Amino acid sequence: ATPLSSNITLPMHENYSELIVGDTIQSLIDKGFLAKATTYSYDVGLTSLKVGINGDYTVKSSDDLYTNMAMQEKLLHAYTEKSLGKKTLIFNNGINTSLYVYETFREAGFPIKHLDNTNNADERKDILTWFKKTPDAILTSVGILTTGFDEPTVETIILNRATKSLTLYFQMIGRGSRKLENKNTFTVIDLGNNAARFGLWNEAINWQHIFKSPEFYLENLRDDAEIETHFKYIMPAELRQKFLKTVIITFDVDEEHKLAIKFNERSKIVLEKSMDQHAAMCVDNTETLQEAKSLAKELHADIESRVKRFSNCLSQCSKNYREWLMDDYIQKLTLLIGKKYREKIMNEAD
Structure with missing residues (x-):
């Protein structure tokens, strides 16, 4: 859990008077409780995205960006370059994007399934059982697996979306952080400039400051236009x-x-x-x-x-x-x- 509400209009300090901070992620990695993340970031122009009343990017503007051919090709390239053959969980902002991802990977011959909140209980169970038992399985989803989902064999998390929610950022990456006897590391592929916005998953964060002044923290996040000024083209x-x-x-x-x-x-x-x-x-x-x-x-x-x-x-x-x-x-x-x-x-x- 984080002291920053996932909804910008509902700051946690209005309901809680004190924050108790536990071990840092880096400390939990050092103590052997969490796997170490290796992050690969791919520059994505996000200036076309719109921010909704909840403070995060809208599903509509995200779908418009992430369903275009260039982004689908970038996602497929990132997967084949950094995660080929690994059990992979892909997070998207909208169902439409996830369905596009499913078709793109299916046509490329990769083992993939799509899961969203329209699937009934039996369908969800079948899909998650398949994901658990298939070594190189790819599961593309929306927000349904950010919490309450535990599959320790996940080797790669792909953030095929941008978010302004620090809570969501940690939740998504956390789905791959479970450590196993034969799993000390996992891969994070960032296709939403999220690491540039928040920092790496294991970097130290002043949670007390965020708890007391969430508005100040949010207002001082690097904006998309500023992040793009630091993009450097690398020829394929x-x-x-x-x-x-x-x-x-x-x-x-x-x-x-x-x-x-x-x-x-x-x-x-x-x-x-x-x-x-x-x-x-x-x-x-x-x-x-x-x-x-x-x-x-x-x-x-x-x-x-x-x-x-x-x-x-x-x-x-x-x-x-x-x-x-x-x-x-x-x-x-x-x-x-x-x-x-x-x-x-x-x-x-x-």
């Missing part, structure tokens, strides 16, 4: 293989912007340098102009990340301006690839 391994002739594929937008200011240059020179690098990457790793242009399309996520970081460097940057920067970047990159390809042909002819 399979895409990196297409740029083997390029040694350096990263580009530090923040550092380049500082240099532009230092030398009194236009801020747009940052994006121009970035385009030059991207164009060179595409031309150097292909044989034809068409191949180079096609390869450039696979850099969309990298371009989007760079443009977003650049816009964050500016004192004022509207969403419309950022979208224009993105379109402008792609158009100019295409032209620059053509220019560099012609230069490449001329150099080879010489």
